[in-house]
Amino acid sequence: MSNDNFPFQHYSIKTRLTFFYGLTTILLLIVISLFFYLTTMHILHHANKQFLSDETAILSKLLENQPENLLALKQEVIDNSYIETSSEYRFYIRMLDEKNRTILQTPHFGKALSQADCFKNPPDNNEKKVVHWNSPTNKFVLMQVKSYLGHTQKPVIIQVALDITYQQAVINYYSKILALTLSSIMLIAIALGYLIANRATRSLNRLTEATHKITVSSLHQRIDPKCWPKELTGLGMAFNEMLARIENAVTHLTQFSGDLAHELRTPVNNLMGEAEIVLSRTHTIAEYREVLESHLEELQRLSQIIENILFLARTENPKLDIRKEQISVLNEITLISEFYQAMADEKNIRITSEGDATLHVNTIMFERMLSNLLSNALKYTPENGSIHFTTRQLDHTVEITLKDTGIGIAAEHIPKLFNRFYRIDSARARSAGGVGLGLPIVKSIVELHHGSITITSTPEKGTQIKLIFPES
Amino acid sequence: MRILVIEDEDKTAAYLSAGLIENGFVVDIASNGLDGLEFVRTQDYDLVILDVMLPKLDGWGVIKEIRRSHPDVRVLFLTACDDVEEKVKGLELGADDYLIKPFAFSELLARIRTLLRRTPAKQSTHLMIADLTINFIEHRATRGSQKLDLTPKEFSLLTFLAQHQGEVMSRTFIASHVWNINFDTDTNIVDVAIRRLRQKIDDPYEIKLIHSVRGIGYMLEQR
Numbered sequence: 001m002s003n004d005n006f007p008f009q010h011y012s013i014k015t016r017l018t019f020f021y022g023l024t025t026i027l028l029l030i031v032i033s034l035f036f037y038l039t040t041m042h043i044l045h046h047a048n049k050q051f052l053s054d055e056t057a058i059l060s061k062l063l064e065n066q067p068e069n070l071l072a073l074k075q076e077v078i079d080n081s082y083i084e085t086s087s088e089y090r091f092y093i094r095m096l097d098e099k100n101r102t103i104l105q106t107p108h109f110g111k112a113l114s115q116a117d118c119f120k121n122p123p124d125n126n127e128k129k130v131v132h133w134n135s136p137t138n139k140f141v142l143m144q145v146k147s148y149l150g151h152t153q154k155p156v157i158i159q160v161a162l163d164i165t166y167q168q169a170v171i172n173y174y175s176k177i178l179a180l181t182l183s184s185i186m187l188i189a190i191a192l193g194y195l196i197a198n199r200a201t202r203s204l205n206r207l208t209e210a211t212h213k214i215t216v217s218s219l220h221q222r223i224d225p226k227c228w229p230k231e232l233t234g235l236g237m238a239f240n241e242m243l244a245r246i247e248n249a250v251t252h253l254t255q256f257s258g259d260l261a262h263e264l265r266t267p268v269n270n271l272m273g274e275a276e277i278v279l280s281r282t283h284t285i286a287e288y289r290e291v292l293e294s295h296l297e298e299l300q301r302l303s304q305i306i307e308n309i310l311f312l313a314r315t316e317n318p319k320l321d322i323r324k325e326q327i328s329v330l331n332e333i334t335l336i337s338e339f340y341q342a343m344a345d346e347k348n349i350r351i352t353s354e355g356d357a358t359l360h361v362n363t364i365m366f367e368r369m370l371s372n373l374l375s376n377a378l379k380y381t382p383e384n385g386s387i388h389f390t391t392r393q394l395d396h397t398v399e400i401t402l403k404d405t406g407i408g409i410a411a412e413h414i415p416k417l418f419n420r421f422y423r424i425d426s427a428r429a430r431s432a433g434g435v436g437l438g439l440p441i442v443k444s445i446v447e448l449h450h451g452s453i454t455i456t457s458t459p460e461k462g463t464q465i466k467l468i469f470p471e472s
Numbered sequence: 473m474r475i476l477v478i479e480d481e482d483k484t485a486a487y488l489s490a491g492l493i494e495n496g497f498v499v500d501i502a503s504n505g506l507d508g509l510e511f512v513r514t515q516d517y518d519l520v521i522l523d524v525m526l527p528k529l530d531g532w533g534v535i536k537e538i539r540r541s542h543p544d545v546r547v548l549f550l551t552a553c554d555d556v557e558e559k560v561k562g563l564e565l566g567a568d569d570y571l572i573k574p575f576a577f578s579e580l581l582a583r584i585r586t587l588l589r590r591t592p593a594k595q596s597t598h599l600m601i602a603d604l605t606i607n608f609i610e611h612r613a614t615r616g617s618q619k620l621d622l623t624p625k626e627f628s629l630l631t632f633l634a635q636h637q638g639e640v641m642s643r644t645f646i647a648s649h650v651w652n653i654n655f656d657t658d659t660n661i662v663d664v665a666i667r668r669l670r671q672k673i674d675d676p677y678e679i680k681l682i683h684s685v686r687g688i689g690y691m692l693e694q695r
Contacts, residue, residue: 296687303574307656338625339651342665368655375657 013204014197021193026186033178040174044167049130051091052143052160056128059093059158060147068150073104094119096157103156113161119144138165203232207239219247252419259421263305263435267298301435308437312420315365315444322362322448329391329400330356332363336370337389340378347383355391357398359469361449369445372438373402373465380463381406393471400467408459417455418443473588474498474516478508478534479523479550488521491577492584505529509537512545518588519546521580522567524558532565539566546587550575578642578688585639599634602679602694606634615677625650626669633682633692642689666690 011019062073092113094105113119113135119142131142144159210223222240278291314320330353337344337351344351351374359366377387385405392399409417409424416422421436446453451469475497479485482503489499500515502508505526512520520538524531531549538545549562552573562570569583598607603616611627613620622630629650633641643662647653650665666682674680681692 293686300576300687304656306574335652339647339653339657340661341623341625342668343661345668346664364655367653368657371653371655371657375661 012201014194014201017197017200018190018193021196022186022190025189025193029182029185029189033182037175037178040171044164044171045130048141048162048164048167049128049143052130052141052162053128055091055093055160056143056145056147056158059095059160060145063095063147063149063156063158064151090163092161092163094159096159098155100157109161113140113142113159119159133161138163139168140164200229203228207232207236211239214243216250219243219250256420259436260309263421264302267302270298271295305435305437308435308441312437312440312444315441315448320448322365324360325363327359327361327363327366328356329359329398332367332370333389333391336367336374339371340374343378344387347378347381347385349378349381349383350386351389352386353389353391355393357391357393359398359471361469362445365445365448369442369467372442376438377402377404377406377463380404385462396471398469398471400469402465402467403462404464405462408461408463409455409457410459411457414455414457473518474500475519475521475584476500476502476508476511476515476517477521478502478505478511478526478531479521480504480526481523484523487577488580491581495581497584503527505531505534508534512538512542517545519548519584521584522547522549524549524551524553524562532561535562535565535567548580548583548587576642576644576688578640578685579645582636582639582641582645585636599631601634601637601692602681603677604634604673604681606631613673615673620673622669622672625665626672629665629669630673630692633690636692638691638693640685640688640691646689662690 059073066072092106092109094109094113095103097103113133128143128145133140133142140161141164142159142161144157147156147158148154149156207223210221214221222243223236228236274291274294278288333353337353340351374387381387381404387402387404390399390401390403392401413424417439420440422439423436443453446467446469449469451467453468454466455463456466457463473496475492477485477488477492477499479488479501480503485501485503489501492499500511500517502511506528508520508522508526509529511517522531522534526534529537531551535547535549538547543566546568547566548569548571549567550571550573551558551562559570568587571580571583597609598605600606604613605615606613608631611624613622613627613630629646632646632650644656646662647657666684670680670682674682679694681694682690683693683695684690
């Protein structure tokens, strides 16, 4: 069963497991790392913005409320920013009047920041916008706001720049570490995935190994499903069942060919022996004749065995298409009973029949089945006995029962009766003319018609054979 | 009566021919389909025995050609395959009868005789062999003046043997014609039936009419 839409079907389960495990781990790690990175960036950005807004707010307040207090302003602008803050977090402030003249500024402001584009133009409105700007050496975040000197309506532009070079360096450093860690973790994830997949598929490998070891001579071997993971127990059990079925079939087949060879060897041996003896010396015509006649009888037996074997082989072919006709069961029983009437009269056995039904079957096969059954019944029913057929039309089925007052069959033989060449007592059966194919043929005919056969028997009392056929 | 045997297996052809010659037929043998057709074209045959598996032109091809050129020649075909489809195919193509290998020679002989009895056997009202008289209309058989007490099947068996007097009838042929049993079965049933018939028509009398031919079957004749 191929599924061409599934792109991974050509890869081993191990590869697939490794791949998916690795992929999942890597994706999760990337998502988590990205989340933390972005969160950190967001927090920093927010902190920077907060700092700039706070600073501009303080300066605006100072300008508006205490325009004369230049000292405080100076302290805020020059001392706070430049001198007291650590070198990593320097910030710069500049104040411009409406004509872009510097009122106050942190030392070195101009050197570093006068090039910044956003400080060249006055702010559009009072929106507190954070702008990133990089000088050749440093990185900054900038903000400028418009304020008023006291209540004079004289505008002052406050510009604040925060040096985030160090901050950025730290972030870059962490990013690099993160990338490095991620890639090594990815490798570990793939390796781990491989190990896990390997472990998971080990049971499969064991199954493969066990399968490799099975040959016709070691069909009795089974795999112990207890040491298997739960998912594979079913497979293991099915596998064992399949082995049992194959073993059974192979045993049957071996037994069958052995029996067949044996069955053929005896007549062939007789033929050869007789011919050899009669040819080794001159004999009378009558003696030659005697050998030829004996040969003909033996050959007829052989031919009958071959015909029966061929019949069985043909009925076992699942593609066999048989011609079926509408028949009356009673008519067929009567036809076969008439044929056996002479034999029954010899032993003073009464053959009776009751009931009738219509069936859709292959006539010749159905007759052959009845003939084999009646022949057996006559063989094993002592003188003055009786054989009774009952035909009953049931719901959707037709039941035909054959009941005799014969010697019966011991229970241990019943299940083997349908095995080819099986004979309860080979000496007795041979003298009665059987080769042990009668009941196998009956069974194959019954099964070919989707019916069933059951045998029940009481030794010394008689045997009952029940045939059930689906209604046509 | 002239018979052509088209059979590629030498041994089979040889024994068929020997058996048929012994039974008074004139026999030719062709070992492949084309030779067989050539024989049919140049000679006048009453019957062709045709094997299905043949070199050069198989039995089907031969039978088609024979039916086209000689529609009144009887054709009996032999096959090693007891496939129903094959039988049907042979009969549809115009074969008059078929036999499945292995077959008893007596069976073949019986079928050949049936086929060659071009006009149906005269429906006489009675038949007499030695002092045995069989009256078909009254379903009555007598030996001398004594009426034989036969069951209907025994009467059919006797009639069948009497109608083929002098011919050996195989057990399967008897089973098929008397009981309509058309499959291989316990043929000693026929032996039992014959034995019972003999008890009635032969045992009490000086002249025995039913003779067994060991390994082949039975025949009825006055010896």
